[in-house]
Amino acid sequence: MTLRPATLSDASSIAAISLEVWISTYLKQGVGAFFADYALEEFTTLKSGKLIADPNQYILVSDNEEGIDGFIRISLSSKAPVDGCFETEIATFYVQPRHHGKGI
Template structure:
């Protein structure tokens, strides 16, 4: 089931974010910068703030009351051109439930809710995500850098836009 996130989801959103982020980005192990970012960013309070921001929305995918994935959007964020639409800030699916169309269903939900013109950024070394997005029709439109406490990490910017 997909529904809009509620304040009672914030703790689970934080835990799932920690799981997915560390699995994806701590590929060479943990160090202080990685641990500090993850533990200070992915908190219950962080998600409460997002839910209180009228420009942000989070949609959750639940199965038997368990959070399996979520998508977060920032309706006010644009990349270079207005035509790129709003930003998908996060699309996380627990590794235990990947390859079950959960990510695609979450993307379909935001398309239905907010329109089919949006963009996102993903780490250049996250080939699994890049392949997933390309399969769905995303196009590479630029690059951004993610700043991890002074270390810059290159991200691809991918945009989705339905034609016709």
């Protein structure tokens, strides 16, 4: 396993992992059209590429022999919920479920 900054060529892998993890986390009783439409519109290669290219986002990927198995996205310009806090937050932290518990 290697940790490295995301590149634009990782956009499709990040989109696929996002879709997989989001659906397995939030849709426990089946996939209805409303949430399927949302997920398919939200987790795209284009949107992932825009996040990778955004200087206010930092994405670090976990890369194994076959490809990316997880990533973390740090947002550097999030509005803090209370005054006096940092604007940096972990916006997304997704690891494929089959890789949980492996130290990724």
